[in-house]
Amino acid sequence: MTNCKQCNLQAISASQSTSTHPNKPETSEVPRGDTLDNLASALSLICSQDSNNFLSALYQIINVLAVGVFIVDENGQVTVANAHTAKIVGSSKEELLGKQWCEVLNDCHRDEYKQLFNTLKHDASKKLSHGPKEVVINRKDGKFSYADLSISRLPQTMVNAQSMFIGVLHDLSSHHAKYMKLKRLSRTDHLTGLANRNAFDEALNELWIECTSNNQPISVLFIDIDYFKQFNDSYGHVNGDKCLKKVAKTIAYCVPSRDCVTGRYGGEEFAMILPRCNEQIAEVVAKQVRRSINQLNFIDQGLQAHAKVTVSQGIACAEKGNFEQVESLLHSADKSLYKAKSNGRDRIVCSSNPAISD
Numbered sequence: 001m002t003n004c005k006q007c008n009l010q011a012i013s014a015s016q017s018t019s020t021h022p023n024k025p026e027t028s029e030v031p032r033g034d035t036l037d038n039l040a041s042a043l044s045l046i047c048s049q050d051s052n053n054f055l056s057a058l059y060q061i062i063n064v065l066a067v068g069v070f071i072v073d074e075n076g077q078v079t080v081a082n083a084h085t086a087k088i089v090g091s092s093k094e095e096l097l098g099k100q101w102c103e104v105l106n107d108c109h110r111d112e113y114k115q116l117f118n119t120l121k122h123d124a125s126k127k128l129s130h131g132p133k134e135v136v137i138n139r140k141d142g143k144f145s146y147a148d149l150s151i152s153r154l155p156q157t158m159v160n161a162q163s164m165f166i167g168v169l170h171d172l173s174s175h176h177a178k179y180m181k182l183k184r185l186s187r188t189d190h191l192t193g194l195a196n197r198n199a200f201d202e203a204l205n206e207l208w209i210e211c212t213s214n215n216q217p218i219s220v221l222f223i224d225i226d227y228f229k230q231f232n233d234s235y236g237h238v239n240g241d242k243c244l245k246k247v248a249k250t251i252a253y254c255v256p257s258r259d260c261v262t263g264r265y266g267g268e269e270f271a272m273i274l275p276r277c278n279e280q281i282a283e284v285v286a287k288q289v290r291r292s293i294n295q296l297n298f299i300d301q302g303l304q305a306h307a308k309v310t311v312s313q314g315i316a317c318a319e320k321g322n323f324e325q326v327e328s329l330l331h332s333a334d335k336s337l338y339k340a341k342s343n344g345r346d347r348i349v350c351s352s353n354p355a356i357s358d
């Protein structure tokens with residue numbers, strides 16, 4: 001940084017490299033005594049070995065920091081950016097200079113930060129310290145960086161008439177990738193890859209609110225493998241696990257739309273949420289599940305052709321206020337499943353029409 005026209009920082013020069021700051025502002029926010037003296041002596045040490053220039057020393061310090069530091073003017077234009085900011089954004093420092101800071105941000109934050117700079121531009125009295133807040137940054141290579149962003153107003157005593165802001169960026173990209181992986185793992189059943197019980201319950205609560213508040217139907221389908229203990233006992237747990245995986249994949253293929261959720265509800269029990277689907281649609285899906293499961297064989301696992309599984313299914317549909325609570329809907333689907341089991345298995349029971357469908 002050689003000569004920043006908008007900022008008085010350049011006034012801090014080597015010719016004034018004494019033990020006190022040349023432009024020491026008279027505000028209570030500024031460190032006094034030891035702190036300022038120590039800073040000044042640290043800087044003069046660096047300056048004496050280098051360019052003998054305070055400003056240059058300050059800039060070099062900022063530039064080697066392992067956090068992104070940048071300064072924007074009151075119009076939101078970047079006037080200073082250190083090397084780490086450039087690294088996070090995936091551009092060179094030169095490319096960043098003069099650029100609107102908001103353009104660096106992902107669309108989802110742009111309006112918020114445009115508004116922030118706009119508000120502060122018109123209300124210089126307002127104290128600014130915004131964040132830290134997690135933001136997504138559009139990198140030049142088309143990828144994203146994730147960072148914690150804090151923006152603070154530079155003290156008025158440091159700058160001329162206009163407002164200047166300093167931003168600090170902490171790169172969260174590697175943490176973000178790990179967080180996303182952990183989040184995905186915590187929501188996935190590790191054997192089948194379907195939603196686990198926790199994720200299923202969360203999705204059901206969300207879809208329940210969405211559908212009931214829009215007067216749309218929502219159906220739940222419980223699918224339970226018949227006599228699975230016998231399968232395990234006959235062919236072993238390893239084959240039992242492979243069977244569960246195959247059944248899960250087959251069920252997932254039968255969902256009628258992308259907004260349906262399929263989960264592993266318990267050991268050999270699966271469940272499907274069918275938002276915006278009435279009971280008739282749910283029954284069509286259940287019939288498709290039954291047909292597909294009945295066609296499965298386990299020859300690829302080394303089992304004989306007669307090794308087969310069937311499933312029993314229970315359906316309940318919330319429509320026109322027939323269920324007040326999501327728990328009642330689940331209870332009703334569970335009761336239907338129980339009926340399908342007790343009436344011979346390999347069949348479908350709907351809660352509003354308990355006649356057995358086989």
Ligand SMILES: Nc1nc2c(ncn2[C@@H]2O[C@H](COP(=O)(O)OP(=O)(O)OP(=O)(O)O)[C@@H](O)[C@H]2O)c(=O)[nH]1
Nearest residue numbers: 224225226227228229230232237238240241267268
């Ligand atoms: N291989 C394997 N077996 C499991 C897993 N989770 C549960 N099971 C087995 O699933 C079987 C369920 O047995 P039951 O609850 O008696 O039900 P069922 O034999 O399917 O009989 P019905 O449901 O009444 O038709 C048990 O033998 C469990 O050990 C799993 O992750 N892998």
